[in-house]
Amino acid sequence: MSEATSESSGTGSRLSWAAADSWTMTRRELAHWARQPVQVVVGLVFPVMMLLMFSYLIGGGQGVAGDFKAYLLPGMLTMTMAFGLEATMLAVTQDLGKGVIDRFRSMPMNQGAVLVGRSVADMLQSVVGLVVMVAVGYAIGWRWHEGLASFLGAMGLLLLLRFAMLWVGIHLAMVAGKPELVQAVQILVWPVSFLSNAIASPESMPSWLGTIVEWNPMSATATAVRALFGNPGAGGDSWAATHAELLAVAWPVVLIAVFFPLAVKRFRDLSR
Amino acid sequence: MPDHDLAIVVEGLRKRYGSKQALDGLDLTVRAGTVQGILGPNGAGKTTAVRIMSTLLRPDEGRVEVGGVDVRTRADEVRSRIGLLGQNAAVDEELSGRQNLEMFGRLYHLGARRAGARADELLARFGLADTGNKAVKQYSGGMRRRLDLAASLISRPGVLFLDEPTTGLDPRGRMEVWNAVRSLVGGGTTVLLTTQYLEEADQLADQIAVIDHGKVIAEGTADELKSKIGGDRIDVVLHDVAQLARAASLLPGDVVVDEDRRMVSASITDRMAALTEAVRALEAAGIEAEDIVLRRPTLDEVFMHLTRDDAEVAA
Ligand SMILES: Nc1ncnc2c1ncn2[C@@H]1O[C@H](COP(=O)(O)OP(=O)(O)OP(=O)(O)O)[C@@H](O)[C@H]1O
Ligand SMILES: [Mg+2]
Numbered sequence: 114m115s116e117a118t119s120e121s122s123g124t125g126s127r128l129s130w131a132a133a134d135s136w137t138m139t140r141r142e143l144a145h146w147a148r149q150p151v152q153v154v155v156g157l158v159f160p161v162m163m164l165l166m167f168s169y170l171i172g173g174g175q176g177v178a179g180d181f182k183a184y185l186l187p188g189m190l191t192m193t194m195a196f197g198l199e200a201t202m203l204a205v206t207q208d209l210g211k212g213v214i215d216r217f218r219s220m221p222m223n224q225g226a227v228l229v230g231r232s233v234a235d236m237l238q239s240v241v242g243l244v245v246m247v248a249v250g251y252a253i254g255w256r257w258h259e260g261l262a263s264f265l266g267a268m269g270l271l272l273l274l275r276f277a278m279l280w281v282g283i284h285l286a287m288v289a290g291k292p293e294l295v296q297a298v299q300i301l302v303w304p305v306s307f308l309s310n311a312i313a314s315p316e317s318m319p320s321w322l323g324t325i326v327e328w329n330p331m332s333a334t335a336t337a338v339r340a341l342f343g344n345p346g347a348g349g350d351s352w353a354a355t356h357a358e359l360l361a362v363a364w365p366v367v368l369i370a371v372f373f374p375l376a377v378k379r380f381r382d383l384s385r
Numbered sequence: 386m387p388d389h390d391l392a393i394v395v396e397g398l399r400k401r402y403g404s405k406q407a408l409d410g411l412d413l414t415v416r417a418g419t420v421q422g423i424l425g426p427n428g429a430g431k432t433t434a435v436r437i438m439s440t441l442l443r444p445d446e447g448r449v450e451v452g453g454v455d456v457r458t459r460a461d462e463v464r465s466r467i468g469l470l471g472q473n474a475a476v477d478e479e480l481s482g483r484q485n486l487e488m489f490g491r492l493y494h495l496g497a498r499r500a501g502a503r504a505d506e507l508l509a510r511f512g513l514a515d516t517g518n519k520a521v522k523q524y525s526g527g528m529r530r531r532l533d534l535a536a537s538l539i540s541r542p543g544v545l546f547l548d549e550p551t552t553g554l555d556p557r558g559r560m561e562v563w564n565a566v567r568s569l570v571g572g573g574t575t576v577l578l579t580t581q582y583l584e585e586a587d588q589l590a591d592q593i594a595v596i597d598h599g600k601v602i603a604e605g606t607a608d609e610l611k612s613k614i615g616g617d618r619i620d621v622v623l624h625d626v627a628q629l630a631r632a633a634s635l636l637p638g639d640v641v642v643d644e645d646r647r648m649v650s651a652s653i654t655d656r657m658a659a660l661t662e663a664v665r666a667l668e669a670a671g672i673e674a675e676d677i678v679l680r681r682p683t684l685d686e687v688f689m690h691l692t693r694d695d696a697e698v699a700a
Contacts, residue, residue, distance in 0.1 A: 130494060137491045145479050148520060216475035216536060219439050221465035222492040 131223040138230025146234075156200065157242055160193040161249050167312060168253060183344040186250040187267070188311035191335040193242055194275040195306055199299045201235050201282030206295050209286065228380055232279050239275045243268060258343030267341035270361050274334045277365035277372070284376040310347040311335050315354075327353040330368070333360035391453075392417040392544050392575035393438065398447035400433050400599075407433040408444070409599035415577055415592070417543075420570055422590030423579040426692060430599040431579035432472050435548045438577070439469045451544055465493075468542035472549050474529050475536070476521055482532045483508060483517040486539065493540045507535040511565075527558035534565060545569065547578040551585060563589060583685045595691050603691050610687045618686070619659055620650045621667065622676040635666040641686070647675075652682070 146153045167189065168182050208214065208231070217227055257264055285298060307313070308322075309331035315323035326332055327349060336357035339346045353360060393415040400408040408430045415421040425431050436442040438449050440460040449456045451463045469475070476485045483504050490500025508517045511531040521529060530550070537545065547566070551559040566576055566589055580586055586593045587607045595603040595610070603610060623632060626647050633640045636651035637659065643650065653659035656679050667674055 133494070134492055137488060141477065141480070141488055144484055148479055211478070212471065212473045212475040213477045214475075215441060215471050215473075216469070216489065217492070218441050219464060219467065219469040219475075220489070220492050221461050221494075226492075 127223075131226060131229075134223040134226035135229035135233065138226045139233040140230075142230055142234030143237075153238070156238065157245050160189065160196070160242060160246055163192075164189045164246060164249060165253070180345065182250070182253065182255045183342075184314075184339070184347075185312065186246070186255045187338040187342055187344055188309075188335045189250075190243060190246055190271055191274065191309070191331050191338060192306050192311045193246060194239065194271050194334070195278055195331050196302060197235065197239055197275045198278040198282045198285075199295065199302055200238075201231070201279050202286045202289075202298055203292075203295050204235070205231060205283050205286035206290065206292060209290065224381060225377060228283060228376065231283065232276070235279050236272065236276065239272060243271060255344075259341060263341040263343070267338040270334055270337055270341070273362065273365045274330065277330075277368035280369055280372040280376050284372045284379060287376065287379045305329070306331060309335065314347045316348055323349070324351065324353075327351050330360070330364035333357045333364055337361035390416055392419075392451065393421070393577060394448070394450045395434070395438065396448045398434065398437060398449065399445045400430075400437065400442070401445055407599055408437075408447075411447070411596065411600055413594055413601065415575060417575050418570070418573050419591040420566070420576045420578065420589050422586035422593040423577065423596060424581070424583065424586050424593055424688065425579070425596040426581065429596045431596065432548055433599075434596075435469075435471070435546050435577070435579060439467055439546050440464055441469075465540065466543050468537035468540065468545045470534050470537045470545070470547045470550055472552070474533050476529065476533055478522040479520060481518045481520055482513050482524070482528075485521060485532065486536060489536050489539050495539075503539055507538065511535045512561075527554050530554060530558065531561065534562065538569075542574065544575045544577070547576060549579055549581065551580070551582070559585075583683065583688055595688065597692050603687075610691075611682050613687060613691075616682075617653055617656055618650055618680055618682050619653050619663055620648055620676075620678045620680065621663065621674050622646065622648045622678075624673045624675055628672045631670060632667060632672050635670060635672075636663060639690070641689075650686075653679075 164186070168185055208227075214227070218224070257267075286295070289295065289298075308326055309329040310326055311331055315326040315332070318326060332347070333353070336346055336354065338361075340358065347354070349355075391414050393413065395411055395413040398408050398411040399406070411430065411434055413421070413423075413434075423431050423434065433442065437444045438451065438456065440456050440463050443457065452466050454462045454466070456463045476482075477488070480488070486504035486507055487500050490503050491497065493500075495503060505514075505517075508514045511534065513528060513532060513535070516524065516528065521532065524532065530553070534547075534550065537547075550566070551562050554562065563585075566578070570576055576589075578585075578589065591606065593605065593607060593610060594601045603613060605613070619636070621632060621636070623629060624647075626644060629642050629644060629647065629649060633642050633649045636649060638652040638654075640649060640651045642648075651659075651663075660677065660679060663677065664674075
């Protein structure tokens with residue numbers, strides 16, 4: 114009677130269905146973009162505006178010597194990735210409030226596909242966002258001085274941070290589940306960002322604050338990306354400051370290791 | 386041993402939300418190929434029961450089998466056999482009707498081509514072909530409901546759950562949904578539908594379970610339920626609203642007053658004796674009747690009767 118193909122229980126076919134379902138859910142997000150191009154453009158313009166604002170209006174950098182643009186751009190790229198947390202959290206919160214989630218849950222599809230679709234779409238958006246920021250940076254005079262491999266390595270570190278923020282965002286959205294809490298997180302993201310070396314240098318801060326800043330995951334990514342671009346760094350000789358590359362990998366990996374399983378479990382148990 | 390005649394078996398279902406016992410030992414069996422009506426007032430536990438039966442919610446206690454398959458331990462198998470029309474629309478508002486149906490078709494693993502063909506077929510069947518490319522958020526309530534119903538039929542499910550399928554629809558929309566349900570049942574589908582409308586249960590359901598406070602308080606065919614409250618009724622329509630109360634005091638049995646329709650209605654046992662008695666009593670009291678009718682009780686009355694009894698027992 115049922116037209117749905119009876120699934121053979123092999124792991125291979127289970128995996129290929131999981132991939133197919135994830136792709137279908139990714140297409141859903143892409144179709145949302147196609148229907149709301151303005152929202153997508155606003156999402157891309159906001160970080161560009163911040164970049165222009167900081168380089169021309171605020172300028173000069175807090176305690177940064179030399180070329181501020183060269184210091185600023187990697188920081189802004191890092192901040193954009195970190196701010197992805199809000200975007201993901203907002204999207205998941207809105208999605209979970211929708212009736213269509215009930216239909217997905219009543220269907221014999223791979224249940225994780227809903228989250229995978231979200232994460233693929235968010236990563237695609239982040240790649241586009243990075244390309245736009247780099248292009249604008251280039252236009253206003255920022256340059257990188259190392260080879261293509263280093264450039265791609267820097268992009269990889271930025272996307273790794275974004276991927277970690279994605280799973281933190283998905284998890285928080287399910288724990289909080291309310292738009293009001295998204296607002297709270299949106300407000301908190303700012304001080305956490307400014308407590309990094311994205312814009313200001315920890316050298317200019319009181320030493321206890323500088324230590325916090327150096328250990329901030331965002332600082333690790335920004336410092337590592339600066340090094341890979343051959344842009345001036347924040348300096349400092351603490352362990353965290355001198356092992357930024359290691360931390361730029363370790364921090365996101367730890368965050369993913371903690372929040373990915375939590376988010377998946379939470380999603381499975383949701384409303385049950 | 387699963388009984389293959391039974392499409393749905395529910396035993397001792399309990400679900401509590403905080404201090405609210407939404408389901409309090411619900412039992413139900415539905416034979417394959419029939420329409421089971423679940424009738425109950427707001428908050429009776431209809432949606433909770435449907436959500437548990439369709440794998441969306443885990444019960445605190447009790448067992449549910451759909452087609453002999455346990456919804457808790459083999460949810461995926463159950464999901465491939467059922468269709469669900471929830472109380473609230475379960476479609477993506479941002480996408481078009483066609484995009485929705487095609488997406489669900491892919492997720493039912495029909496493959497891209499068949500998913501597209503099935504989407505077109507269902508859009509045509511539910512009169513949505515012309516608006517198939519519009520975003521659902523621009524649909525009217527009735528169109529949305531029809532799209533939702535179409536979505537629940539994509540996999541040609543053997544068991545279909547409909548949670549208040551016609552609430553909020555105009556009479557034409559309601560007829561369309563009723564016709565769709567009838568043609569499905571003609572094709573062998575088992576349907577479980579919840580409703581607050583007794584007429585709907587009367588029209589569509591082979592068996593009706595009346596539920597209140599999370600358990601079944603009466604069960605049977607529409608006729609069986611009607612005969613439960615003691616046979617026939619007499620309706621007397623008056624000229625003068627002011628005389629309603631007097632008239633009510635003169636009639637026997639279980640009397641209901643309806644001021645809007647200037648009517649008193651009473652339960653009776655012996656049709657002719659009751660009629661002559663009523664005419665004589667009204668005449669003696671000088672009350673002028675516009676109309677007097679003998680009839681079978683409506684399901685509404687059965688329902689009022691049953692839920693009131695239940696409240697008295699609980700009190
Ligand atoms: N998520 C929830 N949290 C708390 N209480 C709930 C929840 N869902 C349902 N309830 C309560 O459980 C009881 C049964 O609710 P349910 O939605 O199953 O009733 P219903 O028969 O579908 O009502 P209606 O006709 O209004 O749709 C109600 O008292 C309701 O308030
Ligand atoms: Mg309900």
